[in-house]
Amino acid sequence: MDWHIKEFAALTGVSVRTLHYYHQIGLLQPSRIDAGNGYRYYDESSLERMQQILFYRELDFSLKSIQAILSSPKYDKQKALARQKQLLLLKKARLERVIAALEQAEKGETDMTAFNTAEYDSARREYEAEARQRWGDTDAYRESRQKTADYSKEKWAAVTQGLEDIFAQFAACKQSGSAPESQQAQSLVKKLQAYITENYYRCTDAILAGLGQMYVSDSRFQANIDAHGPGTAQFAADAIASYCRR
Numbered sequence: 001m002d003w004h005i006k007e008f009a010a011l012t013g014v015s016v017r018t019l020h021y022y023h024q025i026g027l028l029q030p031s032r033i034d035a036g037n038g039y040r041y042y043d044e045s046s047l048e049r050m051q052q053i054l055f056y057r058e059l060d061f062s063l064k065s066i067q068a069i070l071s072s073p074k075y076d077k078q079k080a081l082a083r084q085k086q087l088l089l090l091k092k093a094r095l096e097r098v099i100a101a102l103e104q105a106e107k108g109e110t111d112m113t114a115f116n117t118a119e120y121d122s123a124r125r126e127y128e129a130e131a132r133q134r135w136g137d138t139d140a141y142r143e144s145r146q147k148t149a150d151y152s153k154e155k156w157a158a159v160t161q162g163l164e165d166i167f168a169q170f171a172a173c174k175q176s177g178s179a180p181e182s183q184q185a186q187s188l189v190k191k192l193q194a195y196i197t198e199n200y201y202r203c204t205d206a207i208l209a210g211l212g213q214m215y216v217s218d219s220r221f222q223a224n225i226d227a228h229g230p231g232t233a234q235f236a237a238d239a240i241a242s243y244c245r246r
Helices: 005-012 016-024 044-058 063-070 077-106 118-136 139-148 153-175 183-199 205-217 219-226 232-244
Strands: 040-042
Touching: 005 016, 005 040, 005 044, 016 153, 040 044, 044 063, 044 077, 153 183, 153 232, 183 205, 183 232, 205 219, 205 232, 219 232
Parallel strands: none
Antiparallel strands: none
8 A cells, every 4th residue: 555645654653754754864764755756655664764863863762873774774663672672661650750759749759750751861862772783783884873963954865866867778778779888887886895994984986886785676766766766676676786796
């Protein structure tokens, strides 16, 4: 099932503007983008990822931490859900203490112990460190976090558009009849690698090869790239594979 962006926003309780921003920073890609009108659509896998994002946001994780964790090929959803539940139960217990303190305050009694968040804060920090170490704490992530720390929304939009422009060139290259191994396609791969290095993190051949695989194995990335033309993601992945075998 597909939802238009406005429907998806209403379903998940986030604004359309937030969904646009999540798309810009690569946190939540639409399942497809209508090539004719540019409308974004989201599917069941988008809904599942959004649920994970909202769980982490409820636990006060930063967007950069969430992006690093969820984007890891090693991400274990079931283990993450179990730890998230533990933390949310701690948060629930704290809120119940606050409510009890409020009821006491209505009777003229004072209880300040309810506002002690040390247990929850300690557990949350421990889990965030554990999650990032297990799934998101890579050299590329750290470099990306440092490089993009000061990016404004306008800068994110410009960087994202630049990446889209490169994939549009891959689509044009494919449509021209060029092979993934052609000089034109290989020049585009080199351009893509340089662009990622300039704007995100140092894109080694090993990282580039992994990205190429992700472009066709992750339906969200594939749909986004194929919005430039059917088969563009596979063409780019094949060109990257050829480039990295050289």
